[in-house]
Amino acid sequence: MEDLRSTPVSDDPVQRRDLILLEQARSGDLDSFNDLVELYQDQLFALVVRMVPDRDQAADVVQEGFFSAFRNLHSFRGGSVKAWLSRICVNAAMDTQRARKRRPVQPYPELEDDSWQPPAGDEADPERTAVLAERTRALNRALASITDDQRAAIVLYDIEGYDYAEIADMTGVSLGTVKSRIHRGRLALRDRLEGRMELFRG
Amino acid sequence: MDEPDATMDTARHATHDRELVAALIDRELTGSERERARALVDACTACATLHDDLRTLAVAARDLPVPARPRDFMLSPADAERLRPTLIRRLLGAIGTSRDAVSRPLAMGLTTLGLAGLLVATVPSALQMGGATSAVLSPVGESIDIDGGEPYSLSAAPGDGAPASVAPARVNAGPDEAPAAGAGEDDGEPAAQEFGRDTAAEPGGDRPEVALAPDPTGISTLVVVSGSLFIIGLGLFALRWTARRFGG
Numbered sequence: 001m002e003d004l005r006s007t008p009v010s011d012d013p014v015q016r017r018d019l020i021l022l023e024q025a026r027s028g029d030l031d032s033f034n035d036l037v038e039l040y041q042d043q044l045f046a047l048v049v050r051m052v053p054d055r056d057q058a059a060d061v062v063q064e065g066f067f068s069a070f071r072n073l074h075s076f077r078g079g080s081v082k083a084w085l086s087r088i089c090v091n092a093a094m095d096t097q098r099a100r101k102r103r104p105v106q107p108y109p110e111l112e113d114d115s116w117q118p119p120a121g122d123e124a125d126p127e128r129t130a131v132l133a134e135r136t137r138a139l140n141r142a143l144a145s146i147t148d149d150q151r152a153a154i155v156l157y158d159i160e161g162y163d164y165a166e167i168a169d170m171t172g173v174s175l176g177t178v179k180s181r182i183h184r185g186r187l188a189l190r191d192r193l194e195g196r197m198e199l200f201r202g
Numbered sequence: 203m204d205e206p207d208a209t210m211d212t213a214r215h216a217t218h219d220r221e222l223v224a225a226l227i228d229r230e231l232t233g234s235e236r237e238r239a240r241a242l243v244d245a246c247t248a249c250a251t252l253h254d255d256l257r258t259l260a261v262a263a264r265d266l267p268v269p270a271r272p273r274d275f276m277l278s279p280a281d282a283e284r285l286r287p288t289l290i291r292r293l294l295g296a297i298g299t300s301r302d303a304v305s306r307p308l309a310m311g312l313t314t315l316g317l318a319g320l321l322v323a324t325v326p327s328a329l330q331m332g333g334a335t336s337a338v339l340s341p342v343g344e345s346i347d348i349d350g351g352e353p354y355s356l357s358a359a360p361g362d363g364a365p366a367s368v369a370p371a372r373v374n375a376g377p378d379e380a381p382a383a384g385a386g387e388d389d390g391e392p393a394a395q396e397f398g399r400d401t402a403a404e405p406g407g408d409r410p411e412v413a414l415a416p417d418p419t420g421i422s423t424l425v426v427v428s429g430s431l432f433i434i435g436l437g438l439f440a441l442r443w444t445a446r447r448f449g450g
Contacts, residue, residue: 030277030279030282033277033282034276034277037275037276037277038276041271041274041275041276042271045268045271045275046268049268049269050266050268055269055271055272056272059271059272059273059275062271062275063275066275066277067277067281067285070277070281070282070285071285075294075445135262136266136267139259139262139263139266140266143263143266154263155263157228158260158263158264159263159264159266163230164230179225179228180221182224182228183221183224183225184221184224186224186227186256186259186260187220187221187224187256189259189263190252190255190256190259193259197255197258200255200258200259200262201254201255201258
């Protein structure tokens, strides 16, 4: 059994709290593990649902990610607990993407669903709300139409804010491949939105 | 085109490195690459538009709304019981950690040792077998005729731990030639030579038929041990890969 005391203790209070919860979970305290779940389930679902734009599949992926994390508590190697959980969920999401590739189905039909639209406030301008909704729909559709690898790279870099090296570590590819996926993915997005860019420039 | 000037015709935009422009919005583009990308954007209006669009899309992607999660992901006590780490999982976890300094060199050592053992067991004996047989006999298993007459068969026999090609041999001949076989077993000389000498002395011997077979025991010990080491080493590599892949 690895000993967390041998991992460098962070000055960051959030990381310190996470490490304490993780250590307690390792010693068999389920409540501590569930505290971690509660802390990160929204962020992890947001990450995964952008990679696998299907709510039910994304929920299954996140659940499987937490199962896997619990099974492998002893293999945590220090560092950020959030990054460790993200890595597990990203791997699970990529496995799901691979499985989808083997059994091609309608690519993410539920993107037309209202749950993907920004919430409209009471005082919101209806015209602006409509533009925002259209923009969201167009971007979601474009994101869903690029390759899984490009989408994962863009989500991790542009949306989640991980750097090249962290993404390379998470996805198990070289730094050069990560850069290429990000850059080509952006260009692919823009090509798919050619003619609709006015929605975004306004 | 690395250093486009300000008068560059935007009609040539198609020849520009779009990926470089896409990289310009990264925080991590440095040095000469950043300068080259900046020069493209400054000199070509289409590149500048592309750059602005990509930046706008990156911001829009960050602001995309996310649907609420459909359920809670907390583990129940039953889940926890089902998922509780077993001894094997703990072992896999230990192997998969970066602090495991043993399994990789051990796996490399075992596979190298096994491979070396397999080479030692097979290559020299194959070479010697080829040399011995080509010197006196035809290729292994082929019949040869010596002076015509009774068919002879020669096979390597266990003994003295010598490699198959030089192991003491037993010459099976007709009932009258029994002593020739005994000589081969006692002094451990190469079978082919023994056979050559003895049969040459046969008075008026007929055409013996000879077949040489490898000594199964001499080879198998080294091959089995080396093969086992090789397989264990490969298994350890596979275990490491599994632990790293699924160990979280």
